[in-house]
Amino acid sequence: xxxxxxxxxxxxxxxxxxxxxxxxxxxxxxxxxxxxxxxxxxxxxxxxxxxxxxxxxxxxxxxxxxxxxxxxxxxxxxxxxxxxxxxxxxxxxxxxxxxxxxxxxxxxxxxxxxxxxxxxxxxxxxxxxxxxxxxxxxxxxxxxxxxxxxxxxxxxxxxxxxxxxxxxxxxxxxxxxxxxxxxxxxxxxxxxxxxxxxxxxxxxxxxxxxxxxxxxxxxxxxxxxxxxxxxxxxxxxxxxxxxxxxxxxxxxxxxxxxxxxxxxxxxxxxxxxxxxxxxxxxxxxxxxxxxxxxxxxxxxxxxxxxxxxxxxxxxxxxxxxxxxxxxx
Numbered sequence: 001x002x003x004x005x006x007x008x009x010x011x012x013x014x015x016x017x018x019x020x021x022x023x024x025x026x027x028x029x030x031x032x033x034x035x036x037x038x039x040x041x042x043x044x045x046x047x048x049x050x051x052x053x054x055x056x057x058x059x060x061x062x063x064x065x066x067x068x069x070x071x072x073x074x075x076x077x078x079x080x081x082x083x084x085x086x087x088x089x090x091x092x093x094x095x096x097x098x099x100x101x102x103x104x105x106x107x108x109x110x111x112x113x114x115x116x117x118x119x120x121x122x123x124x125x126x127x128x129x130x131x132x133x134x135x136x137x138x139x140x141x142x143x144x145x146x147x148x149x150x151x152x153x154x155x156x157x158x159x160x161x162x163x164x165x166x167x168x169x170x171x172x173x174x175x176x177x178x179x180x181x182x183x184x185x186x187x188x189x190x191x192x193x194x195x196x197x198x199x200x201x202x203x204x205x206x207x208x209x210x211x212x213x214x215x216x217x218x219x220x221x222x223x224x225x226x227x228x229x230x231x232x233x234x235x236x237x238x239x240x241x242x243x244x245x246x247x248x249x250x251x252x253x254x255x256x257x258x259x260x261x262x263x264x265x266x267x268x269x270x271x272x273x274x275x276x277x278x279x280x281x282x283x284x285x286x287x288x289x290x291x292x293x294x295x296x297x298x299x300x301x302x303x304x305x306x307x308x309x310x311x312x313x314x315x316x317x318x319x320x321x322x323x324x325x326x327x328x
Contacts, residue, residue, distance in 0.1 A: 002290040005031040005065035005089070007056055007080060009043045012094065013071040017121075018047055020282035021069070027290035033059035056080065060087040067117075067293055070094060073162045074169025078103050081118060085110040090293040091118040092286070096174045097303075101310040108303050117293045120306045122182050124251060125299075126284035129259045129276045133238065133245055134187040141263060143242030145188065150180030150224030150236045152251060163228060164205040171207040172228045173199070173313050179251050180224040181215070181312045183236060185305070190217045192312055194327050199320035202229070213316055216325070232256065242266050253279070 004021055006013050006029060021029050029049050034040035037054030044052040053059040060068070060083060067090035070080050078098050084091045085107075097120040098104050111118040124130050137145060154176075162168040163175050185191060192215040200210040209229045215222040234256045236247040243265040253259040259276040291298035311328055319326035 002027040002090070002293050003030040003064065003066045004028065004092075004286075005033060005051075005053075005059045005062070005068045006043075007033055007059070007068050007070045007084070008072050009034045009039050010071035013069065014043060014046075017069055017071065017282055017286070018043075020280065021286045022047060023280070024283050024286045024290065026294065027067075027286055031059050031062065031065050056083075060084055060089060066090060067092065067289075069121075074099065074174055075167065077169075078107060081107055082110045085114045085116050085118055088114055088116065090116045090289070092121055092289050093118070094121050095178055096120070096169070096310065096313070097306055098310060099169050099174060101307050101314050104303055104307040104310065108307075111303060117289065117300070118303055119289060119292070119300045120303070121285060122178075122186075122301050123281040123285040124179070124183055125186050125301055126288050127259070127276065127279045127281045129247065129250075129253075129261060129274075129279060130183060130186060132274055132276075133247060133261060136245060136263060137187055137238065140242075142238060142240030142244055143266075145220045145238060145240045147220060147239045148180075148184050148222040148224075148237065149239070150184070150222065150250075151226070151233050152176040152179050153225070153227040153230040153233045155230060155232065156228050159205065164202070164207055166206045170205070171209075172226045173208055173211055173316060175228065176251075177211060177213070177224075177226045177313055177316065178309060180213075180222065180226070180236065182301075182309050183250060184215075184217075184222050185309060187238070188217070188220075190220075191308055192217050192222065192315075192328050194325040195312065195315045195319045196325055197316045197319040199317070208317075208320075211316060211320065213319075215312065215328075253281070 031051040033053040040052040070093040210227040238245040249256040264271040288298040
């Protein structure tokens with residue numbers, strides 16, 4: 001069993017990831033750390049976790065854990081990923097793991113010098129739904145892929161929320177723009193060559209709240225929009241010469257409906273619906289990470305792949321400041 005320590009009492013850890021780890025077959029949470037020992041103890045008691053620490057450093061120095069999960073504000077991800085790796089701990093870090101692609105080089109160096117596993121928490125890559133999309137495309141189920149469409153939107157104008165605070169790494173592209181990009185790269189195995197984009201920022205917060213993006217992958221395009229101030233919606237569509245695949249709730253199935261995809265042929269005469277009830281994407285993520293950390297082999301998101309994904313986000317920001325294409 002891989003023993004996890006949780007670095008902070010953040011909401012995503014409390015509500016989603018810690019329960020998923022506790023439900024997993026090959027890992028368990030053995031410690032919670034907070035800068036407030038009382039809060040750490042409260043969360044530890046809630047999940048029957050034996051150890052609570054009043055500082056992150058104290059937990060990293062402990063022999064009670066083998067790995068850490070980091071759900072801190074985005075601006076702190078790189079710092080604590082390196083500190084955890086240098087403490088000899090494997091690291092599962094929430095996305096985005098960095099805010100600039102070049103920052104990942106220092107994480108790769110920390111991973112390699114400490115011989116630990118470090119990965120960015122893209123839970124969708126571990127789901128049977130997205131692996132089915134990948135296999136359908138590889139099998140030619142829709143012929144030649146020509147266009148991918150994506151959307152991810154929600155509404156949040158809470159000034160105290162980290163997503164609306166630039167200093168904490170807030171903004172729509174770091175928070176949700178990464179999902180259409182990682183999912184398209186994951187299922188196609190291809191990388192975009194250039195992008196076009198327009199981006200709108202909130203005049204009060206300063207964060208990007210809407211982006212419309214076109215990415216050129218060579219023989220197919222990806223177009224998507226993301227927003228932190230629009231009605232909630234998620235969708236991904238893969239359109240080919242012989243049919244299309246529509247992913248109904250691609251990223252947060254528990255909030256946006258059932259996990260399913262529909263495969264439709266060119267003439268709309270035939271369709272197949274594939275449903276994936278209770279896929280437990282966070283549990284699958286934790287189990288794959290634990291297998292990799294325990295040396296048992298598992299497909300996880302490499303830091304090298306994370307760097308390529310962040311390069312796309314960096315290029316989108318640059319493209320938003322100009323007319324025309326921006327190379328990735």
